[in-house]
Amino acid sequence: MSRQKRTVYYLSDRTGITAETLGHSLLTQFDGIDWNKINVPFLDTVAKAHDWAARINAAAERDGCRPIVFSTLIDDEIRSLIAQANCMIYDFFGTFIGSMEQELQQPSAHAVGRSHGLQNNSSYFNRIAAINYTLTNDDGVSAKNFNDADIILVGVSRSGKTPTCLYLALQYGISAANYPLTEEDMDALRLPKLLDPYKHKLFGLTLSVEQLHLIRQERRPNSRYASLAQCQQELDWQEKLYQRLNIPYIDTTNISIEEISTIILNRSGLKRHLYGQ
Amino acid sequence: MSRQKRTVYYLSDRTGITAETLGHSLLTQFDGIDWNKINVPFLDTVAKAHDWAARINAAAERDGCRPIVFSTLIDDEIRSLIAQANCMIYDFFGTFIGSMEQELQQPSAHAVGRSHGLQNNSSYFNRIAAINYTLTNDDGVSAKNFNDADIILVGVSRSGKTPTCLYLALQYGISAANYPLTEEDMDALRLPKLLDPYKHKLFGLTLSVEQLHLIRQERRPNSRYASLAQCQQELDWQEKLYQRLNIPYIDTTNISIEEISTIILNRSGLKRHLYGQ
Structure with a gap:
């Protein structure tokens, strides 16, 4: 039996370090799959989002199965454009931020580039x-x-x-x-x-x-x-x-x-x- | 009004790098809170899990509100012991691994220490x-x-x-x-x-x-x-x-x-x- 091949995208508004670290740690739990990993840092405009959504769709067609997407995208418009592509998205902010806002009883800043930006x-x-x-x-x-x-x-x-x-x-x-x-x-x-x-x-x-x-x-x-x-x-x-x-x-x-x-x-x-x- | 203070734990079977990366990127979205961050790498025995669950409970009592816990724990017994403590858990593997198993149509290895261990x-x-x-x-x-x-x-x-x-x-x-x-x-x-x-x-x-x-x-x-x-x-x-x-x-x-x-x-x-x- 031939090995499963999957295309993986790491999408981020900034460096992509968080998306890669988190995605990598999940992927290491699955043996025997050939990953084709594509890093997409600085995905920060609607035009780029359209472009990458199209590339994700093309990969799905070429591979015969939908790509896996790990995302730390924060911008709502960019996120929703990617969400319309043919892929399985693991959205790290989307998954946790709502629950955290509730727990901390305050809205999140919704600002990009904070995790690995220059603090001071x-x-x-x-x-x-x-x-x-x-x-x-x-x-x-x-x-x-x-x-x-x-x-x-x-x-x-x-x-x-x-x-x-x-x-x-x-x-x-x-x-x-x-x-x-x-x-x-x-x-x-x-x-x-x-x-x-x-x-x-x-x-x-x-x-x-x-x-x-x-x-x-x-x-x-x-x-x-x-x-x-x-x-x-x-x-x-x-x-x-x-x-x-x-x-x-x-x-x-x-x-x-x-x-x-x-x-x-x-x-x-x-x-x-x-x-x- | 005084600033909100919250105790945060990063729990991991191994280095804690993934747990910290995840938690750090989420916490940077919330301004004006004083975080008391505690790194707990190598949480790899049931005895340690009992000990840390007790400390989490003590922190909840001391702070007057439950700690935030970011976890990349993989071992089921250790995870369930921590889950019984008085805290809000963001369980990284628990959240995503089931969906990934389904998407990839294979079980995960459920093995610790893969993300930042020595690959070869x-x-x-x-x-x-x-x-x-x-x-x-x-x-x-x-x-x-x-x-x-x-x-x-x-x-x-x-x-x-x-x-x-x-x-x-x-x-x-x-x-x-x-x-x-x-x-x-x-x-x-x-x-x-x-x-x-x-x-x-x-x-x-x-x-x-x-x-x-x-x-x-x-x-x-x-x-x-x-x-x-x-x-x-x-x-x-x-x-x-x-x-x-x-x-x-x-x-x-x-x-x-x-x-x-x-x-x-x-x-x-x-x-x-x-x-x-």
């Missing part, structure tokens, strides 16, 4: 400051700024510190530094001295030896650095260190950067400085 | 590669790699190139380089020579003179670099350059990094390599 300059500056901080304090290059860190991630080379720091900065406005644990400190089973004053800010990353080996192979194939034996030794050492010094840590094998970041936020009790707050 | 190793490597590429090619430091760029952002100092590149890499897996336009090239009204072979990959950023002045003031207060006159001159020059060379460009004043990135994706026709695809 101070939030923008916080975010830029966190990104700059994180870039300047990547890979232990300038430990003199660790006073200003919200958190300092530690782990051996290629344990995922940099992407996690960047995600924390970009998504949550957190000033995240990182410091690589190196072989030199192994024998003594201790932290580099310069981290001593910041022990309460440390959060460790670890991962499976197979994963670390794979990642290091990409970088320096068949080196001692990438060998299973070397990876195993460094991982054993860092986990002993985390346990001995009571540094909270997380095994990042098979989890995404989003999950790692959320777990770290959750376990460290850090306050996010942006988004949803 | 190749997607992880793509993302890490894009982040590494972007970090290595920040601020024009190594133009020799521009062959590998999906896109090259240009603009004067502090026009927002770096945060936008990082967002494109992290969120969409796009290898985004950037190159600063400097005073040296002003008189000739031309691009730096090394960008010539990559003209088709260029995308320009610009912003208002007030915003640029404000951002540069943060960095080097009261310098010539930050002066309104200097900012104005550089901005005039770069806009002339964009127009003369037909480089697509975007005015980033008052729009967020998410919006800038989506507009760039949309206008350049770049394919995202991650997320939702």
